[in-house]
Amino acid sequence: MSMSERLDPFQPPDSSSGGEPGKLLGRVVGGSLKDGVDVKLDYNSSVEDIQVGKYVVLEGSRLKFFGMVTDVRLDALNPEMASITPNVEDPFIAEVVSGTATYGTIHVLPSLALPLESIRGVTSPEPVKTVPAHFAVAREATQEDVASVFGEETDKNFWVGSPLDLEAKVCINLEELVKRSNGIFGKSGTGKTFLTRILLAGIIQKDAAVALVFDMHNEHGWQGTSEGQNSRSVKGLKQVLGSKVALFTLDEESSRKRRVSTDYTVKIGYNEITPEDIRLLRESLSITERGMDAVEELAGCYGDSNWLAKTLELAAAELQKEVKEKTQVDIHIGTIRALKTSLSRLKRFDFMEEKAQGQPVQRILEYLGRGTSVVLEFGRYADDSAAQILVANILSRRIHERYVEWTEKALGEGGAPPHPLVIVIEEAHKFLNSEVASQTIFGTIAREMRKYNVTLLVVDQRPSGISDEVMSQVGTRLCCLLDNDKDVESVLTGVAGRSELREVLAHLDSKQQALIFGHAVPMPVVIKVREYGTTESYAQLGVSSTSAAPADYAGMQKEMYGD
Template sequence: MSDLDDFLPRDEDNRPIGLENDTASEEARVRLGVVVGGSLSKGITVKLDSSSAVGQTIEDMAVGRYVVAQGLTKRKFFSIVTDIILDNTNPAIEQTPPDPSSPFLADIYRATVAYGRANISPMLMLEEDAKEPRPNKTIPAHFSPVFKATEEDVNQVFGEEDDDHFYIGSPLDMDGVKVNLDLDRFVERSSGVFGKSGTGKSFITRTLLAAVIAKQKASCLIFDMHSDYGWEITNERGKTWKGLTQILASNRPSLYTLDAETSRARNNTISGEFQIQYSDIEPADVEMLSSMLNLSDVQTGALYYLRRKLGKDWVAKLLDEKGSDEIDTIIDEGMLVKGTLSAIQRKFELFRRMDFLVEKSSNNVVTEIFDKLTNGTSVVLEFGKHGDNLPAYMLVANYLTRRVHQRYVEAKNKATTQKGAQPKPLMIVIEEAHKFLDPEIAKHTIFGTIARELRKYNVTLLVVDQRPSGIDDEVMSQIGTRVTALLDNEADIRAVFSGVSGASSLREVLARLDTQQQALILGHAVPMPVVIKTRDYDETLYRAVGYLNEDDQQTAYESAKSDFDEGYL
């Protein structure tokens, strides 16, 4: 024992007391390399360490992986890997590479002349004593070491799971580490879920919706085109996943359907049948379908004239095969060319195949749905057999959204002027969003309006789409949070990153995602872009949003009964 031991006491294992944490945390970190160059705008270059296992450091790297550069001033730079490069100090080695049968030469060159580089994009930085990371304004100095991110690093950025933060997946190769989405920020602005067909958009969307509804962050109006969200779905191998109305026990959404027959055949518990009276249809409801119905500008303009002349039963009158005096008068007066009128009538024949359009409906389903939404109950509208009928989907979505939005505007204005209660935030979920938000019509449709006005009237969109390049640029720039599964079309990738600073470095990341259960999340609801393996949509998730299976229900019943018997209730 030396005199120094009085000043630096040691533990039983002869380790200096007080240094355990530092040593442990250093050991837990896996060093990948050192910073050798780069810039704030174009990203940082890291020279990868040569590992003892041949090629391991390079081949273990993956674009989208989450790494931390430890600055020399103890700042941590949270970064994402955007590219991996094989480099060398002398190009001659490319002309005369070592013989693979000579491990001696290859080992030496691999550690020296030939080496790996990674480009990383710093997104956030954490000052030494700060608790919250801040947006990056500087870069790590030369030769700062770069480590694989640890669970602690991820938690520092994405926070703990709580009522406002929902676990939606794990960073790549970090199973069990939670990336939590800020739900308040997610519903605060319009959001999007993008990805090519078959990449799991519906599962991601269902997870997001389950979280928003379970945590009561917003009421959701879901236009469920392919019956993906409301009730359980079954894949081709017979595996089933429960729908939102089944797993959300305490905030169960109401399920409406356009096709009661199919819903009943699936044993869905429906709250009501959605029907539209011909007399309730306005020209603006049809206008969005103009490209699909192939209505010319003249014909589209004529719709408003016909509505004014024929009254609220204008659609029924146009579809009446017997004709009417009023229509004859319009022709006779020369206000409309007969050809135009005939073309409109011919194109309106499409409505006859939409059996949810009726002469007379017994209930006022729009009011019913609005009341539910403002009371905090979400609504899923299933399309059943109309799911493959895009005009039907667009007509209904447009029809209902226009009316619900109008009432929200009125409620919000009333709340503002009379200092009353604000309407519950509403998130409207539409699929095939590029059909609604096409650049040619986005400026004139209710969906374009909602996306542009942000949360002015407490109404936002959640757009689900596989062709984001078809969505109006101005609308895309207003999408706050973008959850993107694999996209391989260059135009779609460009569209997803429109309005995102420093996005160029993330393009490679997006194009390299797995086809299943991987997504890049960026924008308003996450502190920095992150690639995640999305969490499984399974029993664990069901329980996280309040689902009680039979055992849980029995336990809850017995607990309540016991309390009752003991006089607590």
């Protein structure tokens, strides 16, 4: 046989072959289940083409493994080779040396495995219990690989973004997602709000749950801005999802100034504030421990619904006298005075009234019961944590109470349980830090998980500020770039492959990239978050005007309010 008759045996393998398998990257050369495997890159693959977080497939002899690149390293066949430098200016020598004498090694954390024989059958990938053998081939994942792991976009699967360097859809199982509390983390300016908006749009659009959004910074309801060099305004949930979203406000004036038409203005009465609410505000109102004792005594004396109005209305001496008469407890007059000063700061909140006229909780529940999500804008209270803690806590507690009643009734009498509710809180560490997590309703919700069909979506830039107990209950975590060690540590607590994921997390782009791991995704994955802000994206995320609430809402409403 002459040379011309056969294929050139020295032709490098075709790297751009489209179609079936992805590009060959290299072969497995070592590793462990605990730490992940090392893949020596083939001479056709450059380390510079491989980013941490890339999605890789390892083809063993019987199993196909899915994993993520967690580290990239430079190696040499012999350490001296790196110190006695060859003439790499010459392209030929550079070509020969790279991938042989000196080569790249990527570290891959396999998460899922699929038996090869039934790859087109019904078997779905399962968590790995072993690693691929030596010299198993590593390839770039293809669209089909991504689809086989994350599923196709369906009624329950919501497309959140695509893997790095690949046009494929990574989907989150919304049904699983809303069963537990979830978290969106990332330092400021990394796209948390953007990701939250997309996720909420998905949850609402696909009716996975109704959402109650405490929109502290007025970004989700009507209109938000996209961050970046050419920041522009993007449509909020109300504009995209229309009747599926109701807009409530705490500050009518601010909403009017921003030309946002709202559905309801929330007012909170003094009678609705309990000593527990004040305990959460202790720090922001600077109330001492003794002051808190006084609050308890006052509440004992005047009742939970009257004590605040009385405290603000009566003089210190009078209060002291009345408490002493009723409960035989002598509160120091100075304590009462200090307390009165602290509590009087509540008066400056325009949304507070002596006695609430409307029933904000009732109204919110009505909307939620109809399958309409509620976004509560905070208007000018965007930077006032006392207002935020107070309002979010009061409303959530009442709503949670109703959901508990409802669920228990459903369990006892066999009715329909309420549709899942997702409560969205930003700057969550204010509500869930280890000092207050045990006292706020949010701590309770996070711990209860799906028991009463109410879960949290916490959005925070300082996850280390959130209590460990709450973090351990967070089912799915969507993390944008985090670079504070404490925050990274706290986000990764209790996650397999923590040290590998830490590298991935630290190297995310500062914009629109997120690492997702936890309950609602089969394996950790880094995504480019899908687009939001174009006409096309609005159309994809919106709902047609004719779409009605799902049928069970009618039943739900009956359950809640009677006929």
